[in-house]
Amino acid sequence: MHTGNLDLTLDQITKIEGHATLSLKLRDGKVEELKFSIAEFKRFYTQAVRGKPILAVPQMVARICGTCSNAHLLCSIKTIEASQGIVPSRQTVLLRRLLNNGLIIRDHGLHLYIFSLPDVYQKDSIFDFEDTNPEQHELVHDAFAVKESGNQLAIWSGGRSVHAPSPTIGGFSTFPDESKKKDLIEKLQQARPRVLKLIKIFKDCSFNQIENFSFSGLQSPDYSLLDGDIIAADGGSVVPHDYANYLEHTVIPYSQASGYKFKGNTFMVGALARLNLSRQFLHPKTKIDAADALSVFPSKNIFHNNLAQAIEILHAIDESVDILNGLTILPEKPVTHPVKAGVGVGVIEAPRGTLYHRYEVDEKGIVQKARIIVPTGQNQIAIEQSLLHFVESHSDMEKEQLSFEFEKIVRAFDPCMSCASHFLKLKMT
Amino acid sequence: MRIPSPAHIMNKLRVGWFSFTCCEDSTILFTELLNTHWDAWKDKLEFVNARVLKTNRELKDLDISFVEGAISSEEHVKKLQDIRANSKVLVAIGACAVTAMPSGWRNTFDEKTKQEIQYLVDRFSHLPRVEPLSKFVKVDDVVPGCPMDENTFLAVLNKYIQSSHSGLDPESK
Numbered sequence: 001m002h003t004g005n006l007d008l009t010l011d012q013i014t015k016i017e018g019h020a021t022l023s024l025k026l027r028d029g030k031v032e033e034l035k036f037s038i039a040e041f042k043r044f045y046t047q048a049v050r051g052k053p054i055l056a057v058p059q060m061v062a063r064i065c066g067t068c069s070n071a072h073l074l075c076s077i078k079t080i081e082a083s084q085g086i087v088p089s090r091q092t093v094l095l096r097r098l099l100n101n102g103l104i105i106r107d108h109g110l111h112l113y114i115f116s117l118p119d120v121y122q123k124d125s126i127f128d129f130e131d132t133n134p135e136q137h138e139l140v141h142d143a144f145a146v147k148e149s150g151n152q153l154a155i156w157s158g159g160r161s162v163h164a165p166s167p168t169i170g171g172f173s174t175f176p177d178e179s180k181k182k183d184l185i186e187k188l189q190q191a192r193p194r195v196l197k198l199i200k201i202f203k204d205c206s207f208n209q210i211e212n213f214s215f216s217g218l219q220s221p222d223y224s225l226l227d228g229d230i231i232a233a234d235g236g237s238v239v240p241h242d243y244a245n246y247l248e249h250t251v252i253p254y255s256q257a258s259g260y261k262f263k264g265n266t267f268m269v270g271a272l273a274r275l276n277l278s279r280q281f282l283h284p285k286t287k288i289d290a291a292d293a294l295s296v297f298p299s300k301n302i303f304h305n306n307l308a309q310a311i312e313i314l315h316a317i318d319e320s321v322d323i324l325n326g327l328t329i330l331p332e333k334p335v336t337h338p339v340k341a342g343v344g345v346g347v348i349e350a351p352r353g354t355l356y357h358r359y360e361v362d363e364k365g366i367v368q369k370a371r372i373i374v375p376t377g378q379n380q381i382a383i384e385q386s387l388l389h390f391v392e393s394h395s396d397m398e399k400e401q402l403s404f405e406f407e408k409i410v411r412a413f414d415p416c417m418s419c420a421s422h423f424l425k426l427k428m429t
Numbered sequence: 430m431r432i433p434s435p436a437h438i439m440n441k442l443r444v445g446w447f448s449f450t451c452c453e454d455s456t457i458l459f460t461e462l463l464n465t466h467w468d469a470w471k472d473k474l475e476f477v478n479a480r481v482l483k484t485n486r487e488l489k490d491l492d493i494s495f496v497e498g499a500i501s502s503e504e505h506v507k508k509l510q511d512i513r514a515n516s517k518v519l520v521a522i523g524a525c526a527v528t529a530m531p532s533g534w535r536n537t538f539d540e541k542t543k544q545e546i547q548y549l550v551d552r553f554s555h556l557p558r559v560e561p562l563s564k565f566v567k568v569d570d571v572v573p574g575c576p577m578d579e580n581t582f583l584a585v586l587n588k589y590i591q592s593s594h595s596g597l598d599p600e601s602k
Contacts (some may be wrong), residue, residue, distance in 0.1 A: 127482065
């Protein structure tokens with residue numbers, strides 16, 4: 001056990017998306033300094049899109065983040081359509097939901113199976129799971145089967161699971177192959193029992209850290225992650241257009257990303273926030289089969305973000321099977337209008353939480369100004385506070401164990417550093 | 430190109446997967462390729478350094494390092510050179526590693542925009558320009574694309590898997 005003084009630096013937090021670092025100084029058992037820093041190098045996308053035609057922007061901003069690329073793509077298209085007064089067809093709305101569900105399954109699957117499950121089984125990596133242990137052997141196969149079902153759903157609906165080429169402003173440029181729909185439904189249905197097993201694992205998991213954060217997220221009566229108003233735990237609602245007005249921007253000098261508070265409070269966005277606020281709107285089959293796990297919500301335990309993600313995978317499967325069963329695809333042309341000047345705001349729920357894009361477009365269809373606020377930026381202050389609260393109550397913990405616990409806490413938020421670091425609000429400090 | 434050491438012939442290839450400035454789209458594609466290729470790879474590949482997959486990592490005696498992303502800082506340069514020094518083969522993965530774009534948007538900015546972002550470039554010790562890997566180290570193979578082209582990646586990987594089993598330099602065939 002250390003003597004009350006400790007210097008701990010994690011220069012690469014592992015099993016997360018992107019690069020983050022953490023440093024701690026303990027003196028006489030007291031925290032002198034704790035810094036959680038996003039270490040990705042800025043790529044200045046909000047500057048890069050200035051002067052670009054709106055047609056080019058969705059594919060450009062998709063490159064902000066590999067794992068969240070289709071969320072940025074859909075949010076960007078929504079933002080441009082808002083600026084141009086374009087209303088997409090019902091078919092387009094459904095195909096976009098399928099693409100987003102593919103992302104939810106694939107991305108939550110990556111986080112839960114590859115990043116978080118090793119912590120539950122006290123392994124370094126899912127590849128250390130033992131072949132001779134039937135449960136662990138099966139979980140490795142579960143990981144790949146569940147991820148692959150989401151991967152294939154995104155490929156089918158958008159043309160690719162990363163930087164999908166088919167979605168465009170007003171609709172889709174190419175359409176899914178109807179003849180492959182049956183196989184896709186089968187793949188999703190085969191993944192379902194595996195996801196129920198995953199839900200049980202995270203329901204039974206003993207990881208626990210209670211935090212009094214506020215929660216917020218987009219809410220719609222069918223748990224669509226692409227539409228709705230923003231609801232906060234205090235009961236208030238905010239129309240997406242005004243969302244940024246309620247966010248208090250905070251410069252974190254040692255981090256390459258901006259932090260935010262919502263209505264002045266430290267808050268959390270993402271699956272836990274969504275389940276806390278909107279679980280009543282989940283798919284009916286999900287509500288029945290995940291009833292036991294759903295009974296823990298609302299929850300202030302940050303590790304229940306993992307459980308919430310597992311439940312959202314089930315919802316995405318159940319909703320996708322319904323949509324696919326009822327969908328007959330027509331090769332319709334994208335909705336177009338003559339280009340006009342306008343300001344568009346688009347807000348969706350990306351896998352990790354609320355994603356906000358705002359563009360100012362001139363009369364030639366050129367973006368003059370862009371602002372993008374990503375979930376991990378919104379969660380950054382909550383992540384640092386959670387780490388601080390943990391070390392304050394575990395200051396006598398061995399360094400190695402403390403490192404492990406710190407990484408576990410960061411992973412619970414499923415942060416995405418690629419997203420978080422590639423924007424800036426120009427505010428000198 | 431160096432030939433894999435005899436100790437590694439018929440053994441698993443010691444693989445590293447690294448990323449610098451990028452969106453990690455190719456890393457994501459790679460994790461999706463695992464869905465359908467893991468059974469075939471698990472007896473041939475050992476991931477000894479992959480931040481996305483594990484905590485305990487070593488940078489030593491790597492047979493192949495796959496490196497995604499562009500180089501933005503002196504610290505990146507040092508890390509990249511360290512990877513190169515400890516890897517028999519280094520493969521640049523994706524457009525940013527191969528060409529520095531699209532991560533290098535700031536290279537293309539006009540003077541006014543460059544001035545606007547300069548305080549951040551200074552604060553975080555960015556290099557004057559975002560650069561591809563080949564600016565600083567020898568690159569043995571490239572897998573271009575944004576994201577990487579999956580078939581090219583599989584062809585490159587299979588080439589080294591086969592050469593490790595035959596003990597031959599793939600380029601001598």
